[in-house]
Amino acid sequence: MKTPIRTLFGILGLAASALATGAHAAPQHTDAERLARGRYLIVAAGCNDCHTPGYAPSGGQVPDQQWLTGDVVGFQGPWGTSYPSNLRLSLSRLDEQQWLSRARSPMLPPMPAPSLKAMTDDDLLAIYAFIRSLGASGEPAPTAAAPGVQVTTPYIEFTPKNLPQQQAALTH
Template identity: 50%
Template structure:
């Protein structure tokens, strides 16, 4: 009798697991699907992945979404020192939405991060990016720390004159 119902039991277990996963994602983000879709879209078209996702630009954007926004160890070096693309998933996991808005509006920028583009975004855009990034969950490791001018960079770097 049990063998006869195994596919049904397996299907119910799978459906239950999917339901739990969707509920956890919704609970984590507490954001409507439209806001998450908007955030995902903005992350793509604003170029966030170009630096903040390892290998994104060299692979023409063909990087598994589970790696998006996890930072990178490729440094950007110039007269300002060497900066590294932050792991945004770890950063935003430790911030409230209000803290993120303040950070986005007031962070002291270092090249080559185009903070002028971030600051030009509306609060709704920034909130959508926050919700989407948080929905991905914390993942990866922190990027290397900023290296001031005259100090040795950790790992490979792109050098600006």
């Protein structure tokens, strides 16, 4: 029979071993669970609204196989005109660590959305796995245009109108 001290050291040894081998990390998920979580996060975060042509106007009635191929509809504001990238092509060229780095890096508006910034590495890796499972497809999105450069594609203007400061200045 072990003494309480030996038992305590045994428990501490197991705990140290678990920490050293990464057993304290996030629970491992099956591939199917990871893909389902990635799909869910893409829908919940609204990724398709911009990165899937026709998704928002159709109320989300676009088959998964057409998701995340980018769009020619740009977003124009003080930064110029940016376009929703073809995530399927982009992620096909990145490994997991490159994706995590890219997802955490500054991007042109309207990205990164606050939902992307709030995600854990495990969330982002689930998204990565789901997008990679779809396979590379489609064409690259148009290149962003600098401020003042005319574009020939459709775009959504992201310039606030009727801000309170402007309204106050007009009444004085």
